[in-house]
């Protein structure tokens with residue numbers, strides 16, 4: 001287990017236009033911590049990981065693992081991958097097809113010249129950890145996708161590296177296997193306590209696995225926080241959108257109240273400081289609720305006139321697409337005690353509403369407007 005420190009990491013790629021894949025990124029990782037880099041395609045996750053691994057030489061920066069400096073461009077230090085003591089588990093399992101599982105898991109031990117007998121013990125240990133002890137003499141082609149990924153995991157851990165890097169290791173698995181391997185990985189980390197950096201663009205994976213999440217945007221870290229805080233209190237509108245608050249309603253102040261883009265009035269006030277004349281409300285689909293058009297929102301609720309575009313039966317609720325002014329939003333209408341919602345149909349007018357403390361409010365620069373903490377965090 002090692003303390004990892006990344007300072008001012010920058011990587012540019014030539015081209016038209018040139019790309020700054022990683023932009024002056026700094027990050028400290030505690031020993032045994034599981035850090036997830038989360039962000040959309042192209043935000044620099046993989047490049048950051050490749051720089052950590054030594055597979056890519058950055059333009060600027062410094063990286064240390066424990067008390068070892070593995071990269072310091074000013075001092076002309078740039079250790080090759082096999083000298084960094086880092087384990088890697090990548091998306092394409094990248095198992096050698098001509099090697100048995102035993103030789104695949106043992107590969108990083110051979111490159112580190114671990115003596116044969118010790119290597120045998122460590123291979124068997126690693127295989128046991130991921131439940132692959134019975135597969136040691138098979139070839140990769142004789143394994144299922146989930147088994148191959150578990151072998152890749154064993155290979156990443158076999159050399160007891162200071163740091164384990166994961167680049168979307170679950171994304172090639174089908175949904176059921178993905179959940180299974182994810183749970184195993186979570187348990188394995190709890191047991192072994194290795195330090196990890198895990199790259200994904202899947203928010204539920206990030207929330208489930210990370211001790212802390214680094215949400216990336218254009219080569220930089222936009223927010224670094226616990227999963228709970230990223231989920232409940234996204235610091236910027238970008239993070240909110242990425243973490244499931246997909247509904248966006250732009251509102252403008254009008255006298256004592258607020259209006260939507262087409263000028264229709266909003267029922268209820270918002271917890272937004274007076275200095276802001278405009279605000280973007282961010283909400284999860286579960287938190288935008290519907291009532292018949294003639295009904296007002298409940299006290300403390302904020303109501304808006306909406307029109308139904310589509311309604312799908314979801315068991316105990318309806319999943320409904322509505323438009324409010326020119327925005328298309330996803331809402332949920334509970335069916336328990338509200339059978340009218342089963343008949344929701346395209347073109348129907350309804351009242352959409354949300355409780356003030358389930359929404360977050362962002363200014364024109366995409367920054368949270370007030371220190372208003374949502375209900376789940378306050379409790």
Ligand SMILES: Nc1ncnc2c1ncn2[C@@H]1O[C@H](COP(=O)(O)OP(=O)(O)OP(=O)(O)O)[C@@H](O)[C@H]1O
Pocket residue numbers: 013014015019020021039040041042043044045046047048201
């Ligand atoms: N070898 C390369 N040559 C030129 N540009 C590159 C190269 N590798 C990455 N880039 C660019 O750098 C940026 C960051 O890429 P990177 O692969 O790190 O993103 P990512 O967040 O991992 O995306 P994904 O989730 O799609 O893998 C992108 O704009 C990409 O086009």
